[in-house]
Amino acid sequence: MSVLVFIETKGKISKAAKEAVTYGSKIGTTTVITFGDADAAALASLGDNGATKILVCRSLSEGNDQQLTKLIAAAANDCSSDVIIVSQDQLGKAVAPRVAANLEAGHVSGAIALPDTSSGFVVKTNVFSGKAFANVSVNSSKKVISLLPNSIPPESTGGSAEVAEFNPELGAAGITVKEMKTQGEGVLLPEAELVVSAGRGLKGPENWGMVEDLATTLGAATACSRPVADIGWRPHHEHVGQTGIAIRPNLYIAAGISGAIQHLAGVNGSKTIVVINTDSEAPFFKAADYGVVGDAFEVLPKLNEAMKAFKASQN
Amino acid sequence: MKLLVCISKAPDTTSKIAFTDSDTKFDENGVQYIVNPYDEWYALVRALELTEANGGTVTTITVGTAADDPTIRKALAIGATDAVRVDAEAKDPYFVAKQIAEYAKANSFDIVLTGKETINYNGAQIGSMVAEMLDQPFVSLAQKLEVSGNTATLERDVPGGAEVLEVNTPFVLSAAKGMAEQRIPNMRGIMAARTKALNVIPAIETAELTSIVSYSMPPAKSECKYIDADNMTELVELLHNEAKVI
Numbered sequence: 180m181s182v183l184v185f186i187e188t189k190g191k192i193s194k195a196a197k198e199a200v201t202y203g204s205k206i207g208t209t210t211v212i213t214f215g216d217a218d219a220a221a222l223a224s225l226g227d228n229g230a231t232k233i234l235v236c237r238s239l240s241e242g243n244d245q246q247l248t249k250l251i252a253a254a255a256n257d258c259s260s261d262v263i264i265v266s267q268d269q270l271g272k273a274v275a276p277r278v279a280a281n282l283e284a285g286h287v288s289g290a291i292a293l294p295d296t297s298s299g300f301v302v303k304t305n306v307f308s309g310k311a312f313a314n315v316s317v318n319s320s321k322k323v324i325s326l327l328p329n330s331i332p333p334e335s336t337g338g339s340a341e342v343a344e345f346n347p348e349l350g351a352a353g354i355t356v357k358e359m360k361t362q363g364e365g366v367l368l369p370e371a372e373l374v375v376s377a378g379r380g381l382k383g384p385e386n387w388g389m390v391e392d393l394a395t396t397l398g399a400a401t402a403c404s405r406p407v408a409d410i411g412w413r414p415h416h417e418h419v420g421q422t423g424i425a426i427r428p429n430l431y432i433a434a435g436i437s438g439a440i441q442h443l444a445g446v447n448g449s450k451t452i453v454v455i456n457t458d459s460e461a462p463f464f465k466a467a468d469y470g471v472v473g474d475a476f477e478v479l480p481k482l483n484e485a486m487k488a489f490k491a492s493q494n
Numbered sequence: 495m496k497l498l499v500c501i502s503k504a505p506d507t508t509s510k511i512a513f514t515d516s517d518t519k520f521d522e523n524g525v526q527y528i529v530n531p532y533d534e535w536y537a538l539v540r541a542l543e544l545t546e547a548n549g550g551t552v553t554t555i556t557v558g559t560a561a562d563d564p565t566i567r568k569a570l571a572i573g574a575t576d577a578v579r580v581d582a583e584a585k586d587p588y589f590v591a592k593q594i595a596e597y598a599k600a601n602s603f604d605i606v607l608t609g610k611e612t613i614n615y616n617g618a619q620i621g622s623m624v625a626e627m628l629d630q631p632f633v634s635l636a637q638k639l640e641v642s643g644n645t646a647t648l649e650r651d652v653p654g655g656a657e658v659l660e661v662n663t664p665f666v667l668s669a670a671k672g673m674a675e676q677r678i679p680n681m682r683g684i685m686a687a688r689t690k691a692l693n694v695i696p697a698i699e700t701a702e703l704t705s706i707v708s709y710s711m712p713p714a715k716s717e718c719k720y721i722d723a724d725n726m727t728e729l730v731e732l733l734h735n736e737a738k739v740i
Contacts, residue, residue: 243631244622244625244631244632244634245631245632248626268653269634269635269652269653272618272622272634272635273622273632273633273634273635274622275622276587276591276617276618276619276620276621276622276623276626277622277623277625277626277632278626279588279619279623279703280588280591280622280623280626280627281626283588283701283703284703285586285588285703285704286587286588286619286623286703286704287704288587288615288616288617288618288619289616289617301707305616306614306615306616306709307511307613307614307615307616308613308616309712310511310711310712311511311513311709311710311711311712312709312710312711312712313615313706313708313709314706314707314708314709314710315704315705315706315707316704316705316706316707317703317704318701318702318703318704318705319701319703319704352631353630353631353661353662353665354631354633354659354660354661355659355660355661356657356658356659357647357658357659357660358657358658359652359655359656359657359658360655360656360657360658361654361655367653367654368653368654369653370653372739373739373740397740415637415651415656415671415672416651416652416653416654416655416656421507421613422531422670422671423671425616429739430733430737430739430740440507440508441507447712450737450739451733451737451739453729453733454718464718465715465718466715467718468715468716468718468719468737469718469719469720469721469729469732469733469737470718470719470720470721471720471721471722471723471726471729472720472723473723474723477723478723478726481723481724481726482726482729482730484726485726485727485729485730486726486730486740488727488730489727489730489731489734489740
């Protein structure tokens with residue numbers, strides 16, 4: 180099968196991009212389509228994840244749904260792609276269904292595993308906010324798959340890829356970005372493997388230092404519960420849960436969060452969950468792998484010290 | 495301003511998730527259906543606020559059977575002008591998007607609004623597909639929307655920050671948290687909803703591009719392992735040696 184993987188680079192190759200290319204290369208001969216000014220050597224490194232060819236559109240710098248749909252559809256037609264893979268991040272969510280509609284291809288949203296081709300083409304997906312899985316059969320000849328981050332580990336094949344420019348006619352962008360408000364630095368939450376999160380149990384925004392300290396030690400992203408974002412202790416883009424963003428890190432450490440069903444909906448895809456709470460009856464313990472009944476104000480600094488000692492012993 | 499809001503029903507967030515018929519169907523036994531919260535709280539209420547301020551109409555559209563009528567009446571009770579139901583089972587996202595796009599094409603709306611996703615399938619597909627079928631821009635996950643003449647200004651969170659966008663009508667958007675506050679329908683609204691038009695129209699034929707063949711449940715979580723609050727070294731060791739996540 181011929182596979183096309185769309186990635187966004189923003190100057191560097193993200194882990195999500197490597198995952199998508201690895202996923203694609205396990206289905207068939209994989210071509211990557213991307214845009215922007217990432218340098219050719221960085222793009223060629225995707226050969227190591229299994230891509231054989233990289234197409235890059237240099238005429239487009241900002242990603243927008245209409246022009247990217249034209250770009251991906253043109254590449255899919257050019258390469259006679261059977262399967263198109265898009266990482267299910269914010270841009271991917273806007274673009275992938277459009278591409279499917281354009282190509283009259285069946286679209287699988289929220290894929291978490293490779294397709295089962297033993298009988299047809301069936302992909303396992305997350306549904307009911309992570310409380311169940313659905314096996315979705317794609318009945319059309321062309322297929323579009325949106326892959327959830329952290330579903331497949333990137334693999335190194337030792338292969339190489341050629342990089343070629345691809346500049347089809349893309350028409351105009353319908354949306355103009357007037358202003359970007361970037362807040363803070365550090366690890367971006369949606370693709371973080373390790374996340375330290377806290378809730379109302381921390382009593383005030385001035386106490387977030389110990390959350391950030393632990394996150395820094397671990398190289399983790401910080402997150403928060405809904406009430407904390409609603410009262411303005413933390414920025415909204417850190418809010419994980421049903422109405423915030425859903426994340427699937429390897430490790431989710433939650434301090435002072437009771438674990439309401441709406442919060443769990445955003446984090447139940449995490450591989451390992453650590454819950455720290457003074458209330459031994461907090462519902463979050465039922466979803467936790469490891470629990471610490473104790474005051475976050477004492478536990479977080481201790482955990483940070485233990486983590487520092489561990490990191491030091493690793494070097 | 496002529497607005498179209500896509501309304502879907504969804505099981506109440508506290509519903510027990512179970513499956514029947516050898517795990518091929520969602521078990522509706524005892525399930526209470528509500529208007530999908532993203533469609534209701536954010537897309538519909540913001541559409542109503544805009545037409546209340548600037549004049550205009552809010553039509554809702556639903557692809558579904560007569561079983562969906564109570565949720566459609568709820569949307570009318572909250573304040574929608576009228577409602578359309580495309581009379582068919584919502585088979586797959588492409589099928590649903592096609593029905594909405596055909597209706598929108600024939601009736602030219604300034605903005606088509608959807609919720610960011612339904613809380614049962616979490617597909618986040620309809621808005622993007624409808625936009626492509628209408629050849630219009632699509633703003634996903636919008637959290638603020640202001641309209642002045644033919645120009646709309648929108649805001650949304652992006653990883654690590656937020657952005658402000660500008661787009662001309664007509665366009666399609668998906669609404670996320672922050673767009674508006676939930677409205678509880680009052681008695682007058684509920685009474686008025688009974689006599690508002692709910693137009694049932696036939697579906698157009700399209701291929702079924704995807705189908706759900708079965709469901710499964712995640713494996714049961716093993717018991718939570720408790721660690722003494724004074725022994726964080728043990729937790730770190732477990733995370734390293736047992737969970738292998740650090």
